[in-house]
Amino acid sequence: MSRWRRSVDELTARRRRQHTECARAQNALSRVTSCFQQLVASLGSSADSSFLREEIDETRALAHRICSGLSDRLLRLLSACDSAPTAVEDRQASERLWVLFLSAVENFLSDLRKAKDLIGQFPLTQRSNRRSLVNTGCTDGLVGLAARVALVQIPWLVLEEEPSPDLTNHIAGLESLLSELQQRVPVAFWSVEATQPAWAEVLSDPEDPEDSLEDMMEVEMVSNGSSRKVSACCQGTCCGFSCVG
Amino acid sequence: MQDPCAGVKSQPQRLVITIIPHAITGEDIIAWLADRFQIDPQEASSFGSMLVALGYIYPLQDHKRLVIKPDTSLYRFQTPYFWPTQQWPVEDTDYAIYLAKRNIRKKGILELHEQEQYNHLHKWMNHKWDFIVMQAKEQYRAAKERKKPDRVVFDCQERAYWVVHRPPVRKHSQKLPLNNFMIFTQQSIMRPRVKSSVLVKYCATYSGHDPFLSKCLPSNPWLTDDTTFWTLNMPNVEVPTKMRVERWTFSFKELLSDPRGRDDFRLFLKKEFSGLCRFTTPVPHLAVYSGIPDPPSVTASPSLPFLAHTPACPSPISVALDSTSASERRLEASEGESNAESRPPDGGNLSRSRMALSLRRLLKRGCSPSAMFASLSPKCHTAATTSSRIQPITPEEPSHAPPRRIGK
Numbered sequence: 001m002s003r004w005r006r007s008v009d010e011l012t013a014r015r016r017r018q019h020t021e022c023a024r025a026q027n028a029l030s031r032v033t034s035c036f037q038q039l040v041a042s043l044g045s046s047a048d049s050s051f052l053r054e055e056i057d058e059t060r061a062l063a064h065r066i067c068s069g070l071s072d073r074l075l076r077l078l079s080a081c082d083s084a085p086t087a088v089e090d091r092q093a094s095e096r097l098w099v100l101f102l103s104a105v106e107n108f109l110s111d112l113r114k115a116k117d118l119i120g121q122f123p124l125t126q127r128s129n130r131r132s133l134v135n136t137g138c139t140d141g142l143v144g145l146a147a148r149v150a151l152v153q154i155p156w157l158v159l160e161e162e163p164s165p166d167l168t169n170h171i172a173g174l175e176s177l178l179s180e181l182q183q184r185v186p187v188a189f190w191s192v193e194a195t196q197p198a199w200a201e202v203l204s205d206p207e208d209p210e211d212s213l214e215d216m217m218e219v220e221m222v223s224n225g226s227s228r229k230v231s232a233c234c235q236g237t238c239c240g241f242s243c244v245g
Numbered sequence: 246m247q248d249p250c251a252g253v254k255s256q257p258q259r260l261v262i263t264i265i266p267h268a269i270t271g272e273d274i275i276a277w278l279a280d281r282f283q284i285d286p287q288e289a290s291s292f293g294s295m296l297v298a299l300g301y302i303y304p305l306q307d308h309k310r311l312v313i314k315p316d317t318s319l320y321r322f323q324t325p326y327f328w329p330t331q332q333w334p335v336e337d338t339d340y341a342i343y344l345a346k347r348n349i350r351k352k353g354i355l356e357l358h359e360q361e362q363y364n365h366l367h368k369w370m371n372h373k374w375d376f377i378v379m380q381a382k383e384q385y386r387a388a389k390e391r392k393k394p395d396r397v398v399f400d401c402q403e404r405a406y407w408v409v410h411r412p413p414v415r416k417h418s419q420k421l422p423l424n425n426f427m428i429f430t431q432q433s434i435m436r437p438r439v440k441s442s443v444l445v446k447y448c449a450t451y452s453g454h455d456p457f458l459s460k461c462l463p464s465n466p467w468l469t470d471d472t473t474f475w476t477l478n479m480p481n482v483e484v485p486t487k488m489r490v491e492r493w494t495f496s497f498k499e500l501l502s503d504p505r506g507r508d509d510f511r512l513f514l515k516k517e518f519s520g521l522c523r524f525t526t527p528v529p530h531l532a533v534y535s536g537i538p539d540p541p542s543v544t545a546s547p548s549l550p551f552l553a554h555t556p557a558c559p560s561p562i563s564v565a566l567d568s569t570s571a572s573e574r575r576l577e578a579s580e581g582e583s584n585a586e587s588r589p590p591d592g593g594n595l596s597r598s599r600m601a602l603s604l605r606r607l608l609k610r611g612c613s614p615s616a617m618f619a620s621l622s623p624k625c626h627t628a629a630t631t632s633s634r635i636q637p638i639t640p641e642e643p644s645h646a647p648p649r650r651i652g653k
Contacts, residue, residue: 034383044325103376135267137398144390194374202353
């Protein structure tokens, strides 16, 4: 095999490795941002606490590390696609990852902004601040989320621990990152197609067969001495809407 | 409303599997509102329904009907993350993720309007659909990490949020009033905020110039029979008053509708653009300058003031709206004034190519009248003191042309 051919193969193999690494990082980012959303949804509610706020900061820091690393790697991947001969599928796969990453960053950014507003509206600096928290019915239950975040692994070594930015700077940094990336890489968003057809996620197996929300929402009604279960959304009589949930 | 003593009575909601606190009944809410705001129950009920329609409180039973029922039906406060605020746009991406999550949980059994929305979003968000599905799965798994009661609450909260922000568009008339009501209430909350700010700004700007609202110097002729004020503010007075000049800074309309302002403006343009200024403006509310004594013009509306034909600018003037190239401008800027005036006014191609000024271009450059007058003769030095309005004459943000200094 010629040396040129070998080196092309090596390049392709390396690119594929990089691509896999980026895909795993993308999954990690998704995981972290989903947990972040769950945490932020409790801000200002009765489940709000200093523990929650610390968890939010830690989750944010992890997301920041993933984002910085992933943006660098994706840029390298895409520019490598430009310079060396690349198979069309490889190029398309890289572009898809690119679009996914940008979408994830946008989504995360909107949650960050909400977090900033909520933390501003519901400061927890004093005990008396707790009175303004909204009684939403949530009490706690964030330990599981914290554990989930802690288990996330970044698929590359983080050599130096750079300090993570505070919330305002984090938002500003992501905004500028987003605009910079969009300018530097001319990927046509609309040319990327989904790999899965519509409704495909329906078939994704749930880890355990779980109660539907409607089952959980059944209210025990005591009437005429005997108790019977009634679905909470129809109060006995059918309300006429197609009551699927 | 949450005060344990003075707030709405709170009770736990009994579910088959668990007990969730902080549920409140409709009748308690209405009673509390009526008491707190001293209104009758009917009004309290409407107000309560508005709170539900906007999404601050959500019903636990019959969750699709966003009204307050004056009975023992249960409600709960929505978490601030799902409160409707204007700075947080309701994103379609989030809705798509929510629908995909529902798909996973309910094995594809969605309501009709949700199915339609899903298909629609899948089509036009196809490029990020992989992200949407991935995020939906992760959010689904993240939610499972919570304790069951909290999980139920979060699911209810999320569902309530989307009932408010993506209601099914129904053909039945029974739903329509509710949609209208929600849209109406949301708009009525927003509308005063928008309009009043414009009105307030206008009032604030003009209040100093209104003889009813503030002093009229030296005195209001109607009150003191002293006509100095009118004398000082004659249309073509030699020295305009400070107030008058200040008024010119408000907008171009003010400047050009005052004959004295027009004169000064013309003078300024002659100095700055030292060339044949040809002016007409297609913008109807600005003054039309025409060299013809009789106001003819079919294009101009009859209510427009017409500038008199003065010796300073003898020729009829028309503005070329197409910009001249930079080289042409430099050419005409360097030529002397006397040169310009000796040219025949209807020079045809020649004068057209020397179009010095495009009013629209001028406006685009963000030149406010006060900026113009910053360089004018001492007569109007008072305008220069409104320093907050003065902008440098260099254009700030030309989209395609490079910035050009206006030659002096």
